Amino acid sequence: MTSPGGLPAGLDPERLLATAVDVLDSVVDRFLSGVGAPSAVMKGHNDFATELDLELERVITAELSERTGIGVHGEEFGGPELDTGTVWIVDPIDGTYNYSAGLPIAGILLALVHDGQPVLGLTWLPMSGLNYAGFVGGGLTCNGKPVAPMPELALSEAMLAFGAFNIASRGRYPGAFRLELLGELSRRAARLRLFGSTGFDLALTAGGSLGGAVSFGHHAWDNAAGAALVLSAGGQISDIEGRPWSVTSPSIIAASPGVHAELRQLIGRLGEPGDFEPPEERYR
Secondary structure: OEOOOOOEOOOOHHHHHHHHHHHHHHHHHHHHHOOOOOOOEEEEOOEEEOHHHHHHHHHHHHHHHHHHOOOEEEOOOEOOOOOOOEEEEEEEEEOHHHHHHOOOOOEEEEEEEEOOEEEEEEEEEOOOOEEEEEEOOOEEEEOOEEEOOOOOOOHHHOEEEEOOOOOOOOOOOOHHHHHHHHHHHHHHOOEEEOOOOHHHHHHHHHOOOOOEEEEOOOOHHHHHHHHHHHHHOOOEEEOOOOOOOOOOOOOEEEEOHHHHHHHHHHHHHHOOHHHOOOHHHHOO
16 A cells, blocks of 8 residues: 555655645754855865764754654665655755855755655755746646746757766766767757756756756765756756656656657767766766
8 A cells, every 4th residue: 555655554645745844844954054164074085074964954853753753864874775665755954065155056855765765855945036846647846836947848948957068077976978968959959057956956857947867876865856956847857868757766856847858869869878988088
């Protein structure tokens, strides 16, 4: 037996969403008080956490665990496995580099997933005054007011958010592939934007301010909340290669149905990302 939203019987997505809204509202003042916080924990090249990341994750995790009885997996402290059962996923500060620099493009991301699939999502953008919330099949709200379903657009009409770009990027999506895709999108989309926050990109896509978003990151805490929001708003999601999205996916593209279909076709014509030359061979 399942309840609305695909959750196990007894778990009401509307009640869980209301609880999650209360929890995020309770930490907004603390989030705003820490804008400009410096790096406290280095996690890799140009990747770090502030003390506020750690503090907010502890508070959000404790509140959600106590009030819902559902386990929480956070960016900073980990938690239950994400691809089985019902789990909260929290990113206490998405866009940490922006946040630390005082740029108003950062937020708090929270999702509920069941068996690896997004059920509900919240993206709180306190510096922008925008709070997005929704559950799959239940519609999207911004600041508590219903948002119209994502508009039907063609790629040529759409403003797109493009994910992290570095010509020296390695891994599944090397810099040369990203550059090729960036060039193709610059020819075909109405406008491109690089905001530096996946949560921001996906939330504004769900809300209709953007026509779509392309993200090369694989972390569920970056992608799951926005994935749920986009689905709630009637959009479509997949990984960059066009496979159905789940918490284990290596990337995400999200857009209104027409734009999503055009993005998949365009990316498919580029070829396999791994076939692109390593950046040190092509751009040294």
